[in-house]
Amino acid sequence: xxxKNNEKGSTLIIVLLxxxxxxxxxMSLFAMNISASKQFTNKEKQVQARHLAEMGIMHYQSKVxxxxxxxTADKSNYEVYDLITNSDNSTRRVLNVDKxxxxxxxxxxxxxxxxxxxxxxRVTNTGEYQVNRPTEMECSHLTSxxxxxxxxxxxxxxxxxxxxxxxxxxxxxxxxxxxxxxxEEDSDPDPDPNYHERPEPPTEDVDKRPIFDMDKRxxxxxxxxxxxxxxxxxxxxxxxxxxxxxxxxxxxxxxTMAFNNHACIVVDGDLTVLGDIDIKNDQKxxxxxxxxxxxxxxxxxxxxxxxxxxxxxxxKSGTNVRTHSDLxxxxxxxxxxxxxxxxxxxxxxxxxxxxxxxxxxxxPD
Numbered sequence: 001x002x003x004k005n006n007e008k009g010s011t012l013i014i015v016l017l018x019x020x021x022x023x024x025x026x027m028s029l030f031a032m033n034i035s036a037s038k039q040f041t042n043k044e045k046q047v048q049a050r051h052l053a054e055m056g057i058m059h060y061q062s063k064v065x066x067x068x069x070x071x072t073a074d075k076s077n078y079e080v081y082d083l084i085t086n087s088d089n090s091t092r093r094v095l096n097v098d099k100x101x102x103x104x105x106x107x108x109x110x111x112x113x114x115x116x117x118x119x120x121x122r123v124t125n126t127g128e129y130q131v132n133r134p135t136e137m138e139c140s141h142l143t144s145x146x147x148x149x150x151x152x153x154x155x156x157x158x159x160x161x162x163x164x165x166x167x168x169x170x171x172x173x174x175x176x177x178x179x180x181x182x183x184e185e186d187s188d189p190d191p192d193p194n195y196h197e198r199p200e201p202p203t204e205d206v207d208k209r210p211i212f213d214m215d216k217r218x219x220x221x222x223x224x225x226x227x228x229x230x231x232x233x234x235x236x237x238x239x240x241x242x243x244x245x246x247x248x249x250x251x252x253x254x255x256t257m258a259f260n261n262h263a264c265i266v267v268d269g270d271l272t273v274l275g276d277i278d279i280k281n282d283q284k285x286x287x288x289x290x291x292x293x294x295x296x297x298x299x300x301x302x303x304x305x306x307x308x309x310x311x312x313x314x315x316k317s318g319t320n321v322r323t324h325s326d327l328x329x330x331x332x333x334x335x336x337x338x339x340x341x342x343x344x345x346x347x348x349x350x351x352x353x354x355x356x357x358x359x360x361x362x363x364p365d
Contacts, residue, residue: 042162048126049164050362052157056129057168057358060120060153064170065354067111072351075205078104084338093223095248101144104350109139112151112172127159148173149352154364167364171355199272199294201227201252212253217241219336225249225269232273234259242284242335250291259285264335270311273297279306286331288324295319 071077080099085091113136114120120131132154142149150171157164202225211230214220222245232253234243243263250269257277262284271289276297279285285306292311299307299319310324332338 045159045162046164048159049157049162050166052124052127052129052159053155053164053166054157054360055124056120056122056131056155056157057153057166057360059122059129060114060131060155061168061170061354061358063114063120064112064172067114068108068172068352068354071107071111072104078107078350095223098144101350102142104352105142105144105146105149106139108172108352109137109142109149112149112170113137113139127157129155129157131155165364167361168358170358172352173355175351175353198274198296199252199270201254201272202250205249211255214243214245216243219244221246221248223248226251228253228255231255231275232257234263236260236280244335244337246337256297264288264331264337266335266337267291270294271309276300277307284334286327286335288327288331290324293321295321 078100080096080103081093082096083091084094113133120129122129133151134154135152137149137151148171150169152167152169155166155168157166204225206225206227207222208227208229210228212226212228212232214234216235226247226249228251232255234245236259241262243259244266245264246266246268248268251265251267251271253273253275256275257273258279260280264285265287267287267289268291270291270293271287272294274296276299277287277295278300287307289307289309289311293307293309293313295313295315295317298317299315299321305322305326307321308324308327309321313321315321
């Protein structure tokens with residue numbers, strides 16, 4: 001009987017030890033699960049905070065992009081004109097390139113800083129973000145030589161007591177220096193040099209007319225693109241007083257162009273004439289083009305000493321025209337042109353875009 005009682009006692013001890021061991025292991029596993037759950041939750045909050053901070057950068061960049069596009073579209077925001085007195089005491093407005101460019105760049109500078117707006121705050125379903133600009137640029141110091149405007153921002157995402165700050169740089173540069181522009185140029189590595197697509201009519205800053213019919217001895221200065229959907233005519237006559245048309249941007253004629261004698265056409269941008277050009281008297285007529293020329297029809301004249309083009313010439317009929325360097329020295333006197341030449345800024349210089357690369361720094365000091 002004594003031996004059996006001892007066996008029962010030892011069995012009880014073993015059972016208790018096993019129960020204690022299972023309890024300890026269970027509590028350890030429970031504690032590990034709680035710790036892992038906390039770590040996972042904390043990691044998830046950190047990821048959310050980082051995503052919120054990235055959303056803040058995207059918000060700031062998108063807002064600047066919209067502001068820059070709207071500013072560029074309205075040229076009254078930055079165009080500056082000078083009032084010039086002609087030899088006959090009449091006056092005309094001439095675009096001041098330097099002042100216009102500087103005003104545009106300084107305006108873009110203010111927009112990159114969102115016109116002094118100190119911070120952007122947004123609350124979302126997963127938390128909130130706040131974007132601050134630690135430094136401010138002095139826009140009045142910028143000149144027409146400026147090639148890029150940039151501002152550093154700090155975006156902080158907050159997700160339930162966990163925050164993450166990312167530093168980024170917003171850059172705005174002229175269109176011809178924009179990375180997307182380089183990609184477009186590289187997309188056609190082997191263009192056909194003999195292929196010239198017909199230019200499209202201007203759609204922005206355009207003076208659109210069904211016909212152009214100028215009386216003799218008239219002078220007209222068009223400060224915008226001039227688009228003639230029909231024919232272009234200048235009435236004959238004029239004697240020693242020439243007809244003068246100055247287009248400060250581009251001239252696009254959908255029909256034919258015809259005039260007789262002592263008529264001068266000066267185009268600061270590109271010239272496009274889809275129909276024939278019929279000039280009766282080539283001794284007192286000048287078409288001076290500072291950009292490119294696209295001639296879709298036949299040049300009907302007895303001499304090539306009529307059209308002078310500084311840029312490239314595309315002629316569907318094979319018409320040869322003179323280069324700008326062949327212009328006679330007295331042409332300005334004959335045409336009564338008082339200006340030195342075109343001063344319209346290149347279109348790419350005054351179209352700036354936001355660079356998509358913000359160079360994020362996920363571990364700022």
